[in-house]
Amino acid sequence: MINRVNPHLVDLTTVARSKAASMNKSKQKLVGLGILLLMLAGYTLLPPELQQLIQLQPDDATTSQNNSDGQRLNGQEGKSQQLDTNSKQQEAAKSAQTEPTVRSPTNADIENTAGSRAAKEFGQNTPATDDESRQKIGSSQRSPTAASKNSSGSDQPRGPPSNQGQRSQSSDNNRQSPDQTGTLVHGLLQEISKDQYLSPAGLIYGPGSAEGHRLDHLRRHVQNQPKRPGKHGVFDGGMQGALKTIDDAFRRAQKEQRTTKTIDRNRTIYTVDLGKRIGFVGGQDGGRRRNPMARRVRLVLEGKRVITAYPM
Amino acid sequence: MSPQHSIDFCPLCGGGLCGIRICGIQRDNVPEQDANASSASPHGLVVCDECDAIWLEPDLTTAHHYPDVEHAKCPVCLDALWGPNSRWANHDDLTRLQWDLAINPALDITEG
Ligand SMILES: [Zn+2]
Numbered sequence A: 001m002i003n004r005v006n007p008h009l010v011d012l013t014t015v016a017r018s019k020a021a022s023m024n025k026s027k028q029k030l031v032g033l034g035i036l037l038l039m040l041a042g043y044t045l046l047p048p049e050l051q052q053l054i055q056l057q058p059d060d061a062t063t064s065q066n067n068s069d070g071q072r073l074n075g076q077e078g079k080s081q082q083l084d085t086n087s088k089q090q091e092a093a094k095s096a097q098t099e100p101t102v103r104s105p106t107n108a109d110i111e112n113t114a115g116s117r118a119a120k121e122f123g124q125n126t127p128a129t130d131d132e133s134r135q136k137i138g139s140s141q142r143s144p145t146a147a148s149k150n151s152s153g154s155d156q157p158r159g160p161p162s163n164q165g166q167r168s169q170s171s172d173n174n175r176q177s178p179d180q181t182g183t184l185v186h187g188l189l190q191e192i193s194k195d196q197y198l199s200p201a202g203l204i205y206g207p208g209s210a211e212g213h214r215l216d217h218l219r220r221h222v223q224n225q226p227k228r229p230g231k232h233g234v235f236d237g238g239m240q241g242a243l244k245t246i247d248d249a250f251r252r253a254q255k256e257q258r259t260t261k262t263i264d265r266n267r268t269i270y271t272v273d274l275g276k277r278i279g280f281v282g283g284q285d286g287g288r289r290r291n292p293m294a295r296r297v298r299l300v301l302e303g304k305r306v307i308t309a310y311p312m
Numbered sequence B: 001m002s003p004q005h006s007i008d009f010c011p012l013c014g015g016g017l018c019g020i021r022i023c024g025i026q027r028d029n030v031p032e033q034d035a036n037a038s039s040a041s042p043h044g045l046v047v048c049d050e051c052d053a054i055w056l057e058p059d060l061t062t063a064h065h066y067p068d069v070e071h072a073k074c075p076v077c078l079d080a081l082w083g084p085n086s087r088w089a090n091h092d093d094l095t096r097l098q099w100d101l102a103i104n105p106a107l108d109i110t111e112g
């Protein structure tokens, strides 16, 4: 690339050499021009489909390079119109993970980023997050009883759903054994290490409580205890319903939507209004009042670790 | 696992029963000389059955403790809070602890 040499850098001792070079250069120019004309003539003679093909190829190369650069640098979406919708969706998912503050995040995005962040803390893969893919994984990999469906029973404001106890018992008798690697416990929870389960919203359920595990403690709140003194909050939808509601409550709490928050040392206690029925009030007090519906959740956390959660 | 006898509802989490536990019960079966090696004889705790908050006296206005989230220990003897060395106090345990007057009988849960 002699013609790109900065002329200011050429000193007198190289003048002769540059003259010869410039003669050589004009010869090369002529030859180059000839070749260019030949190519142009050949191109005009080509059928239009082939012409289009020749035009597109360099653009495609640039686009894919731009995309990979963009993703590597800051997750920017590619601008090419030629990308198919699938790759656009993939890109959108990538950018949702990499730039949550730039985009106006939907619930799914928050779920995605929170889940992936918490999973990264434990060096795990991001769990499936949107309902559809979760259901897909749930139904393909888990036992049918474990994939119990959540029915909120919102048309039933008062009292326990009629099949509530039955469903809870049949679907949630045991915390699924941790050796079921690759499956989602209760259709939602990813086992991130021994006895540690991560929810899509990033909450962690681990050992603890009188019951031995926070999930076993939570199980107390998917069935009424009519003899228990005071109120006893019961979630609709068995364990899966409870876990989904708790995740919803946590997402709302993080956005400070209809949430009251108390911090006591390393504990955070949220009371979150979910704006719809999520369970009912049981126990002796609830029974006396014909088991009114509950639409709030009290959530006691230590960091992202769930201590307890119940409807109220 | 609900407490048999409680003193009140939990002022911290709102939904739990502050039940009385007796801890150090395994000392009962330990020979005299071994029991002397440990300072902790059976002792009472008030524990919330929802949030695990602990009080060392049957008085919820005193300072509360939060045990380790996964490995909860008795603040007195450092044994496992939910281990074989402790249980929800029955009526005899209450008498032994001399905490029988502290309970609210309306909050009793009789098993079965
Ligand atoms: Zn409590």
Ligand SMILES: [Zn+2]
Pocket (backbone or CB within 6 Å): B023, B024, B040, B043, B074, B075, B076, B077, B078, B079
């Ligand atoms: Zn103790």
